[in-house]
């Protein structure tokens with residue numbers, strides 16, 4: 001557990017970390033090389049890499065820590081490989097991540113099983129906490145329950161306002177990384193850029209089910225599809241089961257609640273024991289948590305002395321562990337851009353460079369996920385896909401092989 005002192009008044013708020021603190025006082029009124037907003041995979045991995053390069057790094061997280069996050073908790077083979085490359089594979093052992101090796105898709109009682117290259121599954125509360133712990137061990141400082149917003153540029157620094165329980169304080173940074181996720185509004189505070197939100201977007205929901213309640217085969221990522229949503233299930237650490245869904249908001253309104261909407265999707269499964277166990281338990285030990293519209297993109301991922309990374313740059317629905325892998329890949333790429341900026345000084349050209357580089361390695365994979373997500377909106381097409389995958393598993397293996405092929409990255 002990371003113990004974080006966080007008094008009601010920000011004046012006495014302690015920043016926790018093994019940190020190379022600029023003046024050794026550990027207080028928030030500092031000048032930092034980098035302020036990272038958001039401690040999800042994009043933020044924590046960026047902080048781990050930048051603190052490891054010797055930059056004074058502060059991570060600001062608005063939630064009490066560790067926090068839950070609606071997520072399927074599956075990390076693809078490419079993501080596992082990337083964690084190994086950057087020296088973070090130990091966190092998977094630390095959190096007791098379960099192995100995944102196949103994707104089982106169900107639709108109207110039909111089932112297709114697609115082998116996957118080895119991935120992992122875990123609860124996000126533990127995983128994000130473990131990665132953040134590594135960032136702190138590398139030297140990053142961390143403050144929680146503080147909502148960050150961007151203030152003006154002041155000479156060579158961007159000012160960042162931190163708000164906690166009604167108290168406000170400013171810090172200054174040579175560079176800010178906006179890693180504030182799907183809900184993030186950090187860039188919106190200083191820019192007139194329009195966010196493009198797909199009008200047909202579904203919304204995300206997630207919860208964990210404690211060990212011993214739902215029997216799911218080890219290694220399997222199960223996805224039950226219906227005509228206006230799908231529900232994913234996977235075993236995570238200690239035999240608990242993570243449940244994550246993407247649903248048409250109209251279905252939730254029609255069914256009266258997210259619980260009954262999920263139940264209506266699960267009814268497409270032929271595995272009645274599983275359906276009964278999930279519907280009886282869902283929401284009992286942990287409430288369902290939701291997200292805003294899932295599919296969106298931003299026009300550009302930089303402002304003066306600010307770069308956006310991870311879901312804060314845009315989002316398409318992931319299927320088998322792509323979202324976190326993309327966020328981690330973005331963190332690796334932004335650490336290189338940030339180093340250049342911190343060594344040479346900020347220029348618009350370096351911001352534009354980041355805009356060009358941020359999509360490298362993920363554009364084709366995002367398009368692939370976008371197409372699958374689009375196809376799932378059409379019942380006949382979705383039925384055709386499941387039937388096709390069931391009959392031609394080699395075709396399916398080639399699609400998932402492309403989505404999960406490890407990246408060649410220079411660290």
Ligand SMILES: Cc1cc2nc3c(=O)[nH]c(=O)nc-3n(C[C@H](O)[C@H](O)[C@H](O)COP(=O)(O)OP(=O)(O)OC[C@H]3O[C@@H](n4cnc5c(N)ncnc54)[C@H](O)[C@@H]3O)c2cc1C
Nearest residue numbers: 038040041042062072073074148181204310311321323324
């Ligand atoms: C239902 C669902 C299922 C999913 N399933 C999977 C899956 O199985 N596998 C997979 O790889 N991906 C999955 N994803 C996607 C994955 O969760 C995201 O892609 C991933 O979490 C992105 O990481 P991030 O660091 O960019 O953002 P996040 O993990 O969202 O982290 C952003 C952080 O920023 C903080 N924050 C926001 N604003 C501020 C502020 N102003 N000040 C301070 N802190 C702030 C938030 O509290 C949060 O902790 C799923 C997503 C959903 C919605």
